[in-house]
Amino acid sequence: MSEVIERAEALAEEHPVAPYLRMDRIPHIWCPTCGIGTVVKCFVTALEESKVDLDKTSIVSGIGCTGRVAGYMNLDAFHSTHGRAIPFATGLKLGRPELFVTVFSGDGDLSGIGGNHFIHAARRNMDILVVLVNNFIYGMTGGQNAPTTPLGAKSSTMPFGNFERPFNLPHLAATCGAVYVARWTSLHIRRLTKSFKEAIGRKGFRFIEVIAPCSTLYARLNKLGTGFNLMQFYHDSTEIRHGADTRDVGIDYQDEIICGKFVDEQRPTFLDMMHDQYRRTLGDKYVPMPQEGGHIHE
Amino acid sequence: MKADPAGVLTGAHYLDGDFACGEGAMAAGCRFTAGYPITPSTEVVERISRRFPMMGGTFVQMEDELASMAAVVGASWTGTKSFTVTSGPGFSLMMENIGLAVMMETPCVVVNVQRGGPSTGLPTMTGQADMMQARWGSHGDYELIAMSPQSPQEAFDLTIDAFNLAELYRVPVLFMMDECVGHMTEKVVIPPADEIEIVPRKLTKSKPGDFEPYRANGQMVPEFARAGDGYRFHTTGLTHDERGYPEMSAECQDKLVRRLMDKINGNADKIVRFEEEDTDGADVVVLSYGITARVAREGIDLAREKGVKVGVIRLIVVWPFPEKRIRELAGTVKAIVVPEINYGQMVLEVERCAAGRCASVCVPHGGGGVHDPSDICDAIMGAVK
Known part of the structure; x- marks a missing residue:
């Protein structure tokens, strides 16, 4: 005789972040224990708590695992080309200055193929928030070496260990002129959310690096264990050091990760500088682009 | 509709083709330009950067041509008409994001003042050797529109037409000048704004929620929503369905790419001009x-x-x-x-x-x-x- 097990009917309750996501695209493509989803959740919470006008919020991604973030966000969302999320976002911001534009992409996308755009957008103090999820490796293409792979770590194209010095991204951003620079791991969900909120409230080129596990490739190639082991490592080996000299926050293989808010300054943005210059030199003749953009209509 | 007078320098002028092209862009309603210096095209953006601040336009000099083209595609999604200007080597760098503009169906204009190639070639001297690159330069199958002016007057007139065609078909229009026309100075007559016909960016009248960014509704060209109007649309360079969502299938690929090609080929009789x-x-x-x-x-x-x-x-x-x-x-x-x-x-x-x-x-x-x-x-x- 078969036994019928009655189950309590699941409560038809919507996930709190559902309105911010394209639920019709879930399940997402990220692997179990990937850190990207956690970072998205923190960002969504920060958007919600910051009460930004979501209709005026655009998100741009490049290509790669983190490059899929834009595709899951229920915002005006642009999945652009590899490395070009920052200049694409620059066009959006300058084409309609009232927009709040966030770039969400990976370490390979933003600091490898897109590295030139990264440093120039920081130099210009372009008014965009850049979220870089750093998993130390090219994930989507199968674990190749990245500009962020720590010295000695293995990747599919450095099978005997990486011998290229990696970027220290907070230092790169800070020296190029970023006005807000922070680093967290995907374990630091409260602090990361707070950092997102803070950055959303600032103007200019804001940069948040989030260290996140890639257990499918980085951890497997380096025999670092499961997702749980990686979170344990973040727990044991991160140190929060607000205001740290960014020269000191480079990441060595399986060594301490310095987290915190390193830079929080205010400087005129590209648009502020442009308006000031034109107003000073052209006076009343200067006609700035309207906040709602240069769209010409009847 | 008629051109915005702010961008129209009505009168008879003595202009080179590059300047005339810049004037054409401004008359057509272009209000965003991203560019990177390259001979023999730079005069176009020099003209733009001097005149834009007086008409609500923004010029930004980007770090390279990859960035310029990406910024133009981004800006066009705000409804602001956008273009960039370059020559051979820069045109090569723009190819990937010209493909993005094709795939996302983004109206924009790319000017190539052609010089001798291959590679750095003859930076200050003329050429017409990028004509096949204009047709085939980005990867994948696609169709777009390219034009070629023979005089500064045409550089003005046809630039307006290029912007109009870009709007009508939601496609990048490549403006294939050559160094001779670019640097040749002749009389250019710019008519009054009310005699210049421009195609504005037509925005969808659908409500957010009812709108799908790539639903063609039996038409070849889908309706457009710009960023910041509450539509919360998704667009991607990946093969996508009518919602703009990635769909990796041969069926979706065929449906999408066929339409992208048919919207030009099926209207070729209207577009072809000689x-x-x-x-x-x-x-x-x-x-x-x-x-x-x-x-x-x-x-x-x-x-x-x-x-x-x-x-x-x-x-x-x-x-x-x-x-x-x-x-x-x-x-x-x-x-x-x-x-x-x-x-x-x-x-x-x-x-x-x-x-x-x-x-x-x-x-x-x-x-x-x-x-x-x-x-x-x-x-x-x-x-x-």
């Missing part, structure tokens, strides 16, 4: 474009003096190519002679359309100068022998 004269009863037709169309005039006159009946086709829109007309002409003439400042690019299209029914004669020039008209005359004489 000038034609004396082709009735002609022995030979000379087909050319840009500066070469003007140089060819003298070669044609020389051949006519020798008694040859020579007809003329001047391409204004180069892509899509006037296939139908060339097929017809191929049955009535002995040869179509194609002088161009390359070793034979558009002549390949002529040859394809003629399909052996008449000779297709290439009159090559490697770049760095224009043809000697007598070479064109000789080619015509050789073709009628």
Whole structure:
């Protein structure tokens, strides 16, 4: 005789972040224990708590695992080309200055193929928030070496260990002129959310690096264990050091990760500088682009 | 609608082709330009950067041409008409994001003031050797529109048309100037704003929630929503369905790419544009474009003096190519002679359309100068022998 097990009917309750996501695209493509989803959740919470006008919020991604973030966000969302999320976002911001534009992409996308755009957008103090999820490796293409792979770590194209010095991204951003620079791991969900909120409230080129596990490739190639082991490592080996000299926050293989808010300054943005210059030199003749953009209509 | 007077410098001017192209862009309603300096095109953005602050336009000099093209695609999604300007090497760098503009169906204009190539080639000297790159330069199958002006006046007039076509078909329009036209100074008459017809960015009237960014509704060109109006749309360079969501399937690929190609091919009769004269009863037709169309005039006159009946086709829109007309002409003439400042690019299209029914004669020039008209005359004489 078969036994019928009655189950309590699941409560038809919507996930709190559902309105911010394209639920019709879930399940997402990220692997179990990937850190990207956690970072998205923190960002969504920060958007919600910051009460930004979501209709005026655009998100741009490049290509790669983190490059899929834009595709899951229920915002005006642009999945652009590899490395070009920052200049694409620059066009959006300058084409309609009232927009709040966030770039969400990976370490390979933003600091490898897109590295030139990264440093120039920081130099210009372009008014965009850049979220870089750093998993130390090219994930989507199968674990190749990245500009962020720590010295000695293995990747599919450095099978005997990486011998290229990696970027220290907070230092790169800070020296190029970023006005807000922070680093967290995907374990630091409260602090990361707070950092997102803070950055959303600032103007200019804001940069948040989030260290996140890639257990499918980085951890497997380096025999670092499961997702749980990686979170344990973040727990044991991160140190929060607000205001740290960014020269000191480079990441060595399986060594301490310095987290915190390193830079929080205010400087005129590209648009502020442009308006000031034109107003000073052209006076009343200067006609700035309207906040709602240069769209010409009847 | 009529042009915004703020961007229209009405009057008779003495302008080079680069400046005239910049004026055309501003008259067409362009209010965002991203560019990177490159000879012989830079004058266009120099003109723009001097005039934009007085009309609500923003120019940004980007770090390279990859960034310029990406910024133009981004800006166009705000509804602000956008373009960029470059020459050969920069055009090569723009190719990936021209493909993105095709895939996302983003109206924009890309000006290429052609110089001699390959590679750095002849930075200050003319060429027409990027014509096939304009057609095929980005990866994948696609169709777009390319135009070629023969004078500063046309650089002005056709730039407006280029922006209008970009809006009508939601496609990048490539404006294939050459260094000669770019740096040639002539009289340019800019009409009053109310005599300039422009196609504004038409925004969807659907409500957010009812809107799908790639639902073509039986039309070839879907409706457009701009960033910041509450539609919360998604767009991607990946193969996508009508919602703009990635869909990795052969079926979706076929449906999407077929429509992207059909919206140009199916409207080719409306887009194709060329000038034609004396082709009735002609022995030979000379087909050319840009500066070469003007140089060819003298070669044609020389051949006519020798008694040859020579007809003329001047391409204004180069892509899509006037296939139908060339097929017809191929049955009535002995040869179509194609002088161009390359070793034979558009002549390949002529040859394809003629399909052996008449000779297709290439009159090559490697770049760095224009043809000697007598070479064109000789080619015509050789073709009628």
